[in-house]
Amino acid sequence: MAVLTAPRxxxxxxxxxxxxxxxxxxxxIMLRNALMTRQQVSSPDWSWLPDPLSWVNFGDLxxxxxxxxxxxxxxxxxxxxxxAPVGTLFGSMAGYALARINVPGRRAVFTYVLVTxxxxxxxxxxxxxxxxxxxxxxxxxxxxxxxxxxxxxxxILFRNFYLRFPAEIEEAGRLDGLGYLGVYRRLVLPxxxxxxxxxxxxxxxxxxxxxxxxxxxxxxxxxxTAQIALSTxxxxxxxxxxxxxxxxxxxxxxxxxxFLVAQRFIVRGIAASGLKE
Amino acid sequence: xxxxxEAPAVPVVAKKRRRRRDWRAIGAFVVLTGPxxxxxxxxxxxxxxxxxxxxxxxxRGTITLGHWTGFDNYAFLLGDDAFLTSLSTIAIFTVFIVPxxxxxxxxxxxxxxxxxxxxxxxxxIFLIPAAVSYVVAALVWKMALFNGLPSGVANVLGGLxxxxxxPWLSETSPPVYWVAVVTLRLWLQxxxxxxxxxxxxxxxxxxxxEAGELDGTTKxxxxxxITLPQLRNTSVAVLLLILIAAFQAFDEFYNLFGTGLSxxxxxxxxxxxxxxxxxxxxxQNYGVGSAGAFLLTVLIVVITLLQGxxxxxxKKD
Numbered sequence: 244m245a246v247l248t249a250p251r252x253x254x255x256x257x258x259x260x261x262x263x264x265x266x267x268x269x270x271x272i273m274l275r276n277a278l279m280t281r282q283q284v285s286s287p288d289w290s291w292l293p294d295p296l297s298w299v300n301f302g303d304l305x306x307x308x309x310x311x312x313x314x315x316x317x318x319x320x321x322x323x324x325x326x327a328p329v330g331t332l333f334g335s336m337a338g339y340a341l342a343r344i345n346v347p348g349r350r351a352v353f354t355y356v357l358v359t360x361x362x363x364x365x366x367x368x369x370x371x372x373x374x375x376x377x378x379x380x381x382x383x384x385x386x387x388x389x390x391x392x393x394x395x396x397x398x399i400l401f402r403n404f405y406l407r408f409p410a411e412i413e414e415a416g417r418l419d420g421l422g423y424l425g426v427y428r429r430l431v432l433p434x435x436x437x438x439x440x441x442x443x444x445x446x447x448x449x450x451x452x453x454x455x456x457x458x459x460x461x462x463x464x465x466x467x468t469a470q471i472a473l474s475t476x477x478x479x480x481x482x483x484x485x486x487x488x489x490x491x492x493x494x495x496x497x498x499x500x501x502f503l504v505a506q507r508f509i510v511r512g513i514a515a516s517g518l519k520e
Numbered sequence: 521x522x523x524x525x526e527a528p529a530v531p532v533v534a535k536k537r538r539r540r541r542d543w544r545a546i547g548a549f550v551v552l553t554g555p556x557x558x559x560x561x562x563x564x565x566x567x568x569x570x571x572x573x574x575x576x577x578x579x580r581g582t583i584t585l586g587h588w589t590g591f592d593n594y595a596f597l598l599g600d601d602a603f604l605t606s607l608s609t610i611a612i613f614t615v616f617i618v619p620x621x622x623x624x625x626x627x628x629x630x631x632x633x634x635x636x637x638x639x640x641x642x643x644x645i646f647l648i649p650a651a652v653s654y655v656v657a658a659l660v661w662k663m664a665l666f667n668g669l670p671s672g673v674a675n676v677l678g679g680l681x682x683x684x685x686x687p688w689l690s691e692t693s694p695p696v697y698w699v700a701v702v703t704l705r706l707w708l709q710x711x712x713x714x715x716x717x718x719x720x721x722x723x724x725x726x727x728x729x730e731a732g733e734l735d736g737t738t739k740x741x742x743x744x745x746i747t748l749p750q751l752r753n754t755s756v757a758v759l760l761l762i763l764i765a766a767f768q769a770f771d772e773f774y775n776l777f778g779t780g781l782s783x784x785x786x787x788x789x790x791x792x793x794x795x796x797x798x799x800x801x802x803x804q805n806y807g808v809g810s811a812g813a814f815l816l817t818v819l820i821v822v823i824t825l826l827q828g829x830x831x832x833x834x835k836k837d
Contacts, residue, residue: 255631255634255635256635256638258631259631259632259635259642262628262631262646263642263645263646266645266646266648266649266707267645268673269649269652269657269660269661269664269665269707270648272660272664272665272673273656273660273664276663276664285669285671286671287669287670287671288671289671289676333555333556333559334556336551336552336553336555336556337552337553337555337556337557339552340548340549340552340553341553344545344548344549344552345545346542346545346546346549347541347546349549352553352557355557355560356556356557356560359560359564359565361821362564362568362817363764363767363768363816363817363820364768365768365770365793366768366793366796366813366816366817366820367563367564367567367568367813368796368797368800368813369571369796369800369806369809369810369812369813370567370568370570370571370810370813371563371567372583372800372801373567373570373571373574373583373806373810374562374563374566374567374570375563376583377583389559389563390559390563392555392559393555393556393559393560393563393564395556395560398556422544422548423544423545423547423548423549424548424551424552427548427552448651451653452652452653452654452655454653454654454655454770454771454774455770455771455793455797458774458797459797459801470653470655470656473655473656473659474655474774474775477655477658477659477662477663477775478775478778482663484663487659487663488659488660488663488664491656491659491660494653494655494656495651495652495653495656498651498652499648499651499652501651502647502648502650502651503644506644506647510643510647510715513650513712513715513716514715514716514718514719
């Protein structure tokens with residue numbers, strides 16, 4: 244059967260492979276340009292491979308005094324490494340309470356969270372700037388981080404996850420004399436690993452790649468994230484192109500690595516977060 | 521057994537019989553929901569309320585209230601050609617990006633789903649661009665693919681077919697910059713939506729296709745009368761997500777074309793968020809910036825509801 248249909252399947256693989264080449268082309272261009280000299284990059288002739296490879300561009304990237312690339316990468320790391328776990332934990336806590344602790348006013352709290360979903364996040368940058376600015380958060384790392392720790396979307400997804408959570412685990416804990424918080428901390432949280440991993444990975448990607456908010460709140464170079472630094476590089480007058488592409492590579496490397504390693508969780512997270520109920 | 525029934529862990533059972541307030545449950549609920557309730561309160565509710573008041577104020581260079589001007593900011597925006605142009609810009613962008621992304625991601629999902637060997641490999645390759653930020657993609661598009669030089673990738677490829685080099689991002693008649701803008705977002709997003717469609721495809725029962733095969737349906741008929749209807753909920757969700765994402769476009773426009781802030785005031789295209797950014801952060805006019813945020817929010821909500829009505833969102837089936 245498989246042998247008989249094999250020739251008919253071939254166009255499918257040809258098409259998929261052709262598309263794969265197109266999807267990978269921008270990555271190849273990034274790598275190629277990052278390894279060229281400035282002369283080669285601006286040469287009118289096309290070349291597939293730079294010869295010789297100029298690795299100095301990576302050094303130039305960090306040596307450029309006008310753009311603090313190393314510090315910006317550190318800021319990005321700081322923002323993502325705080326936002327992802329803390330934001331996921333807050334989401335899990337609230338999601339669990341909304342799914343499993345039946346108290347008066349629960350519906351009201353749920354609606355309160357749900358309503359914020361309907362307001363598109365990026366049109367709230369002016370209001371949020373007004374509040375964070377008045378609290379002295381301009382040009383600070385906490386100003387970049389704080390508003391993104393509270394995600395209604397994460398709360399709703401965790402709530403749906405906990406609605407299907409096996410009740411036996413909680414009952415066993417309660418019989419052992421644990422209170423609500425004890426059950427959550429000792430039993431529920433340790434059993435939410437896959438959901439935490441998938442939403443945590445998505446939050447990490449989102450905060451690492453965020454542009455509009457860090458641009459708005461981090462105007463001073465000392466609070467730039469890597470995205471802002473690259474963007475500044477991009478719009479600068481005389482740009483060192485190969486170093487710029489080296490910067491792009493350095494900026495995407497951690498995420499592509501994470502994607503390849505944690506793909507299972509990320510795919511699950513996308514599937515879960517895309518299809519809200 | 522009675523201990524189990526008494527246990528507040530089973531909320532549905534506990535609800536009717538217990539009128540007495542369980543203060544321990546309330547305490548735990550407050551502790552667990554506290555951070556999110558306070559955070560959303562401050563950064564969403566307080567922020568939006570304050571900004572709403574600011575939108576009726578002359579708030580130039582200040583974020584404090586006190587110079588009530590009524591609807592002046594709204595009137596200014598609705599009379600400002602730049603704002604109205606930004607709305608038509610985003611409308612054009614949406615008209616291109618929504619159907620193209622929808623069809624492309626559905627097509628990719630069907631293709632990947634039908635592949636027997638190497639499915640994970642192709643899925644990974646189509647998804648990997650989703651890890652890339654708009655800034656980096658804009659950099660590659662602006663400085664390499666569509667840089668307008670004869671050595672730019674688009675022009676090299678065009679040259680193979682004998683086409684003359686095109687200054688992609690600055691050419692406004694015809695407005696070929698849309699090719700760059702649309703392909704950039706397509707490359708970044710299509711893998712995400714493909715994943716959603718793949719999840720939907722895998723939920724379709726194979727027995728439907730087997731039944732169809734018995735009736736002698738063609739592949740196209742199976743797609744048209746089985747796959748598409750079964751993917752209805754996924755399709756509506758994906759359409760909505762693409763649409764909302766399109767209306768919030770900022771990163772690629774800012775980085776491809778610059779803004780008033782970066783000195784290139786002649787940017788050929790400026791979507792509403794770039795306009796808002798320029799008026800709030802560039803001109804420090806927080807009143808106009810706030811008013812614009814509210815006009816845009818209303819617009820997004822209205823269009824979302826309209827689209828919902830159009831494609832039948834909200835129907836439970």
